[in-house]
Amino acid sequence: MVLLKGYLALSDQEKIVERCRELGVGDGGFYQPGYGEGSKMHLKMMCLGKNWDPDTSQYGDQRPFDGAKPPEIPPEFHNYVRNALRDSNAFFPDNSLPSISPDICIVNFYSQSGRLGLHQDKDESEDSLGRGLPVVSFSIGDSADFLYGDHRDVDKAHKLQLQSGDVLIFGGPSRHVFHGVTAIHPSTAPTLLLQHTNLRPGRLNLTFRQY
DSSP: OEEETTOSOHHHHHHHHHHHHHHHTSTTOOBOOBOTTSOBOSSEEEEESSEEETTTTEEESSOTTTOOOOOOOOHHHHHHHHHHHHHHGGGOTTOOSOOOOOOEEEEEEEOTTOOEEEEOOOOSOHHHHHTTOOEEEEEEESEEEEEEESSSOGGGOEEEEEOTTOEEEEOGGGTTOEEEEEEEETTOSOHHHHHHHOOOSSEEEEEEEOO
8 A cells, every 4th residue: 555645736636627617517517416215425426437336336338217328537537547557566576566457446425524434445357356456546635534454344444634635555465455435634735725726625536446
C-alpha cells in the first residue's frame, strides 16, 4: 500500500471537482445507492466506465434501476492515474507495482455524516484480482478517517487520515485489504478549493480499477 500525501495539485483537484460536477448532473450521474431490502448507503455514487451494483456486487453496462449507461472516464483522469502509479513505483526498487488501464471509476461523495463499512474491493475479474492490479484512490475535500486491515474487524484495523489531494494505492499483496471510512472531518477542505469550486461540505473520493 502506498500513500502519496498531497499528491494532487490544487489546480488538478479543482479540475476533478468541476468534471465530476458536469458528469454528475447528467445521465448516469450521482444517486444514493441502496440494497434490495430498502436500506441506503451513507453516500452518493456515480460510476464511470462500468456500473457497479451494490445489491448484486456485479459490474454491468447500465444501471438496473433506470437503465442509464455510465459516462466514460475522462482522458485527464487516466493521466492522473498513470502519473500516480509511475511515481509510486519509486518506492519499489524492482518496479513491482503493476500498472493498470482503468476501465472503472467509482465516484463517491460523502456528506459530513457519510461513512462506509469495512469491505474488500473484490468484484473485479479473476484475472485482475489474481494479478493484484491496484486500486487507485483520490481524496478531495474534507479529510476522512480511513480504516484498513487484514480482517473485517474494526477494533484491529489501522487508521489513517486522508486529506484533500492524497492518493492511496493498494495492489499486489495489499489488493484484498479490508478498508472503510468511519468519519468525515467538517471544515477541513482547503479554503481555496472551496472558493474556486463551491464544493459542498464533505469528501469526494474517486477509486479507479481495471476490471
